[in-house]
Amino acid sequence: DARVTQTPRHKVTEMGQEVTMRCQPILGHNTVFWYRQTMMQGLELLAYFRNRAPLDDSGMPKDRFSAEMPDATLATLKIQPSEPRDSAVYFCASGLGQNPSYEQYFGPGTRLTVT
Amino acid sequence: DQQVKQNSPSLSVQEGRISILNCDYTNSMFDYFLWYKKYPAEGPTFLISISSIKDKNEDGRFTVFLNKSAKHLSLHIVPSQPGDSAVYFCAASAFNRDDKIIFGKGTRLHILP
Numbered sequence: 001d002a003r004v005t006q007t008p009r010h011k012v013t014e015m016g017q018e019v020t021m022r023c024q025p026i027l028g029h030n031t032v033f034w035y036r037q038t039m040m041q042g043l044e045l046l047a048y049f050r051n052r053a054p055l056d057d058s059g060m061p062k063d064r065f066s067a068e069m070p071d072a073t074l075a076t077l078k079i080q081p082s083e084p085r086d087s088a089v090y091f092c093a094s095g096l097g098q099n100p101s102y103e104q105y106f107g108p109g110t111r112l113t114v115t
Numbered sequence: 116d117q118q119v120k121q122n123s124p125s126l127s128v129q130e131g132r133i134s135i136l137n138c139d140y141t142n143s144m145f146d147y148f149l150w151y152k153k154y155p156a157e158g159p160t161f162l163i164s165i166s167s168i169k170d171k172n173e174d175g176r177f178t179v180f181l182n183k184s185a186k187h188l189s190l191h192i193v194p195s196q197p198g199d200s201a202v203y204f205c206a207a208s209a210f211n212r213d214d215k216i217i218f219g220k221g222t223r224l225h226i227l228p
């Protein structure tokens with residue numbers, strides 16, 4: 001049963017601390033996406049990768065957020081320094097891109113609370 | 116600038132009746148549309164999709180209708196069941212551009228007993 005996994009599931013941290021969220025995409029998927037869900041904005045795309053190369057990170061606050069794929073089995077999203085407004089649920093999703101469809105498979109999310 | 120709009124934050128429907136969730140989009144480059152369903156504490160899961168070359172796609176109790184001229188799509192669920200209570204996200208993508216999917220803010224559907 002192939003699934004996207006995310007760790008940690010919950011994270012509470014103080015303002016100014018570094019936060020790292022990890023994602024393991026489904027084996028064989030070549031696209032990886034990071035989303036943030038908030039009540040006000042719904043599901044916002046932060047960044048995405050194809051074949052480990054970053055293609056679009058226009059949705060991320062560049063000064064504090066960074067996304068990487070060290071290898072095909074790991075994607076990371078870092079926030080440094082974190083701020084209370086970063087509190088949200090962060091989802092990772094993976095897929096096969098445009099072939100054969102646009103379907104993305106989401107992980108369970110990381111609920112981040114910054115106090 | 117919301118390219119995909121779901122103007123109803125929530126909707127309540129009696130069990131057994133039809134649920135209709137609506138979605139509007141502004142980008143004429145979008146040519147593939149999807150609906151995702153999300154339960155609390157879980158990630159969204161794919162429900163149904165439609166290409167712009169079609170105006171209807173059906174999968175069991177779920178049907179998606181696309182009106183390209185109006186830049187509008189809708190998801191019909193009939194009959195509605197208690198397990199359909201969830202948040203539904205409308206999403207769109209542009210085939211010839213990239214792999215990005217743009218999501219709406221979601222509509223919370225409550226199925227009443």
